[in-house]
Amino acid sequence: MAVSRAAQGLRAWLLQRFTAVYLAIYLLAMTASLLIRGVADYSAWRDHFGEPLTGVLTAMFAMAVLLHVWVGMRDVLIDYIHAVWLRLSLLAVFGLVLFGSLLWVLRALALAALPGVN
């Protein structure tokens, strides 16, 4: 898995583009939303991400980032790292870092959504 481009090229190519479209829309909408609201303090910031819709859209954003970055970094590794053992090791490390970061963001969103946890 994930060693050659040919093995899962089209799927990765499509995934890269689908996630790209979502990431672009989310970023533009979220930037606009934050600018219009003018988040001034902690409670406004927490309320914003504690909203169910914002929370779910942001969780989807974090997952889309993970998939997008996974494909992108895989392409970079395939281009520059030719020793397969090193390429796979780096890919594994990247995967762990990305998955850990995703869980961290999801945890933060869940805590923001639950009133009175903190």
Place this chain on the structure above:
Amino acid sequence: MDKHKPAPKFLNLLQIELPPGGIASIAHRVSGVLMFLSIPLVAWLFGLSLQDEQGYRAALDYLQCLPLRLLSLLLVWSLAHHLLAGLRHLFLDLEIGISRTRARTSAWVVNLGALALTVVYLGIWL
């Protein structure tokens, strides 16, 4: 454009004249890697900012320090360039703007647009 220039035998980065599309392409890659490398830090800061009042203040304080200011500048450029270059890529995939002149123009728009957005950010934030 000398037609008789010999093919380069090695990659001399100072002698390669990359066309605007080439600059947009390599910068797309560099910006993507930069953003990837900063993901753990950004995720941690995001979690900290949502944790509680103290965490929110701490996160804002961290963002005020010089290294993170510089990093945020780099990341704003990265995001702007990656987004613009990515949109250009999607249009090219749909065979929109693939003529040489239009592709060159859009590459310039991407390269300079990202820098312009970074300057706007610089004006607001720093």
